[in-house]
Amino acid sequence: MDLLNAFVTLSNFVLIPAIAYGSQLALGALGVTLIYGILRFSNFAHGDTMAFGTMVTILFTWLFQSWGLSLGPVPTALLALPFGILGCMALLLFTDRVVYKFYREQKAKPVILVIVSLGVMFIMNGLVRFIIGPDDQRFSDGERFIVSVRTFREMTGLEEGLAIKTTQGITVITAVIVVAALFWFLNRTRTGKSMRAYSDNEDLALLSGINPERVVMITWLIVAALATVAGVLYGLDKSFKPFTYFQLLLPIFASAIVGGLGSPLGAIAGGFTIAFSEVMVTYAWKKVAGYALPESLAPDGLAQLLSTDYKFAVSFVILLIVLLFRPTGLFAGKSV
Amino acid sequence: MNETLKNTALFGLVAVLIIGTGFLQSWNSALFILNFGLISAIMALGVNLQWGFAGLFNVGIMGFVALGGLATVLVSMPPTTEAWAAGGVGVIVALLMGAATIVVTALVIKRMPAGWMRTVVILVLLIGGFFIYRALFDPSVARIEAINPASTGYLGGINPGGAAWGWMTLLAWPVGGLLAAGVAWIIGKTALGLRSDYLAIATLGIAEIIIAVLKNEDWLSRGVKNVIGLPRPAPYEVELQADPAFLDRAASLGMDPVTASTIWVKLVYAGLFTVVLVILFVLAQRALHSPWGRMMRAIRDNENASEAMGKDVTARHLQVFILGSAICGIAGAMMTTLDGQLTPGTYQPLRFTFLIWVMVIVGGSGNNLGAVLGGFLIWFLWVQVEPMGLFVMQLITSGMADGAPLKTHLIESAAHMRLLTMGLVLLLVLRFSPRGLIPER
Amino acid sequence: MSDNPYKDGRGNKDASIANPKGTGTLSAHPGTGAAMNTQNAFLIGDSMTGGYGNGPDILHDCTVAVDAGEIAVIVGPNGAGKSTAMKAVFGMLNVRQGSVRLDGEDITDLSPQDRVAKGMGFVPQTSNIFTSMTVEENLEMGAFIRRDDFRDTMAQVYDLFPILKEKRRQAAGELSGGQRQQVAVGRALMTRPKVLMLDEPTAGVSPIVMDELFDRIIEVARTGIPILMVEQNARQALEIADKGYVLVQGANAFTGTGKELLADPEVRKSFLGG
Known part of the structure; x- marks a missing residue:
């Protein structure tokens, strides 16, 4: 038995990746939940919004790289991120003006808006593939590791190593900053409060003199920022591929629903719930168990519950369990 | 303009488009569009049943279509006897074991009073059941997949005659429907009765899971190694080309034997598909105008009032959800038959779920005729936008120097025009003709 | 012979004693007999005819x-x-005839939001608070259109409704029915309205809470804000009312001071249960 090594292995393969992935999901789910709360529909185009923002960021990253600009150990993409956000904001505001606004004025039923978002999804998906192509793009540069396996071993003298990728560190730090800023905005500023008021009770918000178009516009701006940040972090951590981003829709929706649609806090909790379950269920526990259990009990097989190809199944099963036993989600969202 | 005239004109337009393709491109591609158009029309009928009749938002069509494909493999392929001997029983026992675990757990949830005791029992049952299942399942699967992995490595189907019994494939179509209906029942039981978005998410998820199963469970579907050479109900081109009677006929029509044989095969399929489409269309039409159909629409338009009138809304929704999914399953089986192979890697939600939605919305939700029209029209667009896009791009870039990076990029990216176009078509129809080309009456 | 003895000339057509040009036909029948005296009205919906949409x-x-x-x-x-x-x-209805005037200004064509800006405070009957927000945030949202410092208004509201001050950090949705109504009224007061409109403020609360709410409403009125209120509990409402309007089928049936209406036998019989 060697609990220390077991814990290090666990951290290396489960905890750290899950925290990073959870942060990315949480940021994505925050966008979905904000649109659901304010505009009152589930936005199927969210994955592709993330892809678009990331694509713009990648294009700027390439531009900066060609100029020789860099941030040293930190990926150049962070420098390009604000431009990606701006690009994404422009796209979303444009979409809102030419597409969604009409249906809002018609007071269309939410499900119509969902179908409209399918159309937007097609267009954004096509746009991204048209501009950058359907292939994998890696755009991470700079230092690869904050702590590499080797330095960790040398530092601690342990048998097992622990690596923290730069992208993972950046993901967590960025996510914390973004989430803190978002909550500060929603809970402390007049505009943020007016958004919450509008989400809570549209008629009363109108009576209080809150301008709905302004609320909607700010929502799109925030969603653009969240989606781009989430997309870029995911792309840095793994890689950018339009189809993968489209597929992220499922875990992101699952996170938002598990947490309770419309509840920002829930979106974060949901993101981490889904990420941890996905990573833990698809991780081969052999090594950890080998350290943690007495030798006689150590498993022969990989001790993997499900192959990684079934990670969608994990988010789905968790989603089902939550829906069956607590339909409003962990943090009671809008049960409209 | 009167309605019949307008509808005839719209279908006439589709016919002109397809025949035009025949004259301008080739009859092979025209028939390709026709065959897939027929299948798309059937899928659209199924979705229209769910969305148009009952307002159910199913975004897992791809999963049901894929199940139909799996049914084709399971019914039409010859069994791999060695594989059955090696691990067939083991796999089946393991699956039964898994199912039993779930049933017992469900019973416990229903029968036992809530409390920590129940939670513990459920956890023990599920975790224990899972490990027993894996213990039974894994070795059998390993044995099956070890058998001649290059060509089989899976259990195969139930067709004892193999390629000679091509008609068995026809049986796969209803089986595909049944398989899809079974899965739809499970999803419907859990997700219906909750909010509509939840059905959407549940179907979205189950579709991904079905594809994941097809891709990874090699013992079942050979996974990404694909099952090729499915026995087929239509004659083989090679046989036709060797058949003197057929060669004579081709010669008398002035066609070369290869083209004639491919066209003939496609025509046979077109005939089969048309029969299925007509049967399903008539059934759907009768359902729509029956008291059942009226009740469905009443429920859709005002759930609360219908519930107050004593209609069991959830049960009716479950019915229509199962029916619609079964139709998608049938269409999926037909498509795999037409392809002659099951390739799990090619199932993509944009093509198999969202495109069908575009068909239904554009054609006219709530109208079967509209769904069929949408199926043909959108499928035609889907196929033809690519060459059209390429043409437009060549036109745009004609002024640029050859080899200019922008020109190469634009021409290479022309293929992605179809997604853009589909989105645009959907948005335009929603905006300017929200009830579709042939609106519900 | 007519019933009116004064109109009976008894066949006397002697022009020397009676002017043959006779009397005019114009007679005075001014008003309804129940003068509403709306010339001083601060807020008036005047002879309104209309319905929802078309x-x-x-x-x-x-x-x-x-x-x-x-x-x-x-x-x-x-x-x-x-x-x-x-x-x-309040401008949520298509008024096809008639007018609405606030302090002498015609506001018939203004949207509800603009009327709020003009100084009308409105408390809807249902969903009249932001349930997920704290009491204090509810009040802040009430003051959304104000760009100046509204802390003293909030202090006044807290003085009027002490319980709200106690629960200011609590989500408004967690409060009891009566407290929610206080939040709703407080929210409407945050714009410092010139007139307050309450739509059935006591709907669905217990009789004890109802009494308390009426007390609070009187207190609000004492600060000088005119209050126009719809009430289901006619008797209690008329007791505190300076003016009462009894509507039947969308038209004025009786009008008078609260006391007059309470004393009116017909009003008593039809609406107050004897």
């Missing part, structure tokens, strides 16, 4: 008004159009 008319020549510093109450049976009249005054 639907049938619900209000027929209906007039409701409130004078400065008074409480006016609209009562009537179910479906009489009480709340509809209130909504018409």
Whole structure:
């Protein structure tokens, strides 16, 4: 038995990746939940919004790289991120003006808006593939590791190593900053409060003199920022591929629903719930168990519950369990 | 303009488009569009049943279509006897074991009073059941997949005659429907009765899971190694080309034997598909105008009032959800038959779920005729936008120097025009003709 | 022979003693006999006719008004159009005839939001608070259109409703029915309205809470804000009302001071249960 090594292995393969992935999901789910709360529909185009923002960021990253600009150990993409956000904001505001606004004025039923978002999804998906192509793009540069396996071993003298990728560190730090800023905005500023008021009770918000178009516009701006940040972090951590981003829709929706649609806090909790379950269920526990259990009990097989190809199944099963036993989600969202 | 005239004109337009393709491109591609158009029309009928009749938002069509494909493999392929001997029983026992675990757990949830005791029992049952299942399942699967992995490595189907019994494939179509209906029942039981978005998410998820199963469970579907050479109900081109009677006929029509044989095969399929489409269309039409159909629409338009009138809304929704999914399953089986192979890697939600939605919305939700029209029209667009896009791009870039990076990029990216176009078509129809080309009456 | 003895000339047509040109036919029948005296009205919905959207008319020549510093109450049976009249005054109804005037200014064509900006405070009957936000945030949202410092208004609201100060950090949705109504009224007061409109403020609360709410409403009125209120509990409402309007089928049936209406035998018989 060697609990220390077991814990290090666990951290290396489960905890750290899950925290990073959870942060990315949480940021994505925050966008979905904000649109659901304010505009009152589930936005199927969210994955592709993330892809678009990331694509713009990648294009700027390439531009900066060609100029020789860099941030040293930190990926150049962070420098390009604000431009990606701006690009994404422009796209979303444009979409809102030419597409969604009409249906809002018609007071269309939410499900119509969902179908409209399918159309937007097609267009954004096509746009991204048209501009950058359907292939994998890696755009991470700079230092690869904050702590590499080797330095960790040398530092601690342990048998097992622990690596923290730069992208993972950046993901967590960025996510914390973004989430803190978002909550500060929603809970402390007049505009943020007016958004919450509008989400809570549209008629009363109108009576209080809150301008709905302004609320909607700010929502799109925030969603653009969240989606781009989430997309870029995911792309840095793994890689950018339009189809993968489209597929992220499922875990992101699952996170938002598990947490309770419309509840920002829930979106974060949901993101981490889904990420941890996905990573833990698809991780081969052999090594950890080998350290943690007495030798006689150590498993022969990989001790993997499900192959990684079934990670969608994990988010789905968790989603089902939550829906069956607590339909409003962990943090009671809008049960409209 | 009167309605019949307008509808005839719209279908006439589709016919002109397809025949035009025949004259301008080739009859092979025209028939390709026709065959897939027929299948798309059937899928659209199924979705229209769910969305148009009952307002159910199913975004897992791809999963049901894929199940139909799996049914084709399971019914039409010859069994791999060695594989059955090696691990067939083991796999089946393991699956039964898994199912039993779930049933017992469900019973416990229903029968036992809530409390920590129940939670513990459920956890023990599920975790224990899972490990027993894996213990039974894994070795059998390993044995099956070890058998001649290059060509089989899976259990195969139930067709004892193999390629000679091509008609068995026809049986796969209803089986595909049944398989899809079974899965739809499970999803419907859990997700219906909750909010509509939840059905959407549940179907979205189950579709991904079905594809994941097809891709990874090699013992079942050979996974990404694909099952090729499915026995087929239509004659083989090679046989036709060797058949003197057929060669004579081709010669008398002035066609070369290869083209004639491919066209003939496609025509046979077109005939089969048309029969299925007509049967399903008539059934759907009768359902729509029956008291059942009226009740469905009443429920859709005002759930609360219908519930107050004593209609069991959830049960009716479950019915229509199962029916619609079964139709998608049938269409999926037909498509795999037409392809002659099951390739799990090619199932993509944009093509198999969202495109069908575009068909239904554009054609006219709530109208079967509209769904069929949408199926043909959108499928035609889907196929033809690519060459059209390429043409437009060549036109745009004609002024640029050859080899200019922008020109190469634009021409290479022309293929992605179809997604853009589909989105645009959907948005335009929603905006300017929200009830579709042939609106519900 | 007519019933009127004064009109009986008894066949006497002697022009020397009686002017043959006779008397005029014009006679004076001014008003309804129940003068509403709306010339001083601070807020008045004057002879309003209208309904929702393009639907049938619900209000027929209906007039409701409130004078400065008074409480006016609209009562009537179910479906009489009480709340509809209130909504018409607030601009949520298609008023096809008649006008709405606030402090002498015609506001008939203004949107509800603009009326709020003009100084009308409105408390809807249902969903009148932001349930997920704290009490204090509810009040802040009430003051959304104000760009100046509204802390003293908030202090005044807290003085009026001490319980709100106690629960200011609590989500408004967690409060009891009576407390929620106080939040709702408090929210409407945050714009420092020139007139307050309450749509059935005591709907669905217990009798004890109802009494307390009426007390609070009187207190609000004492600060000088005129209040126009729709009430289901006619008797209690008329007791505190300076002016009462009884509506029947979208039209004025009786009008008078609260006391007059309470004393009117017909009003008692039809609406107050004897």
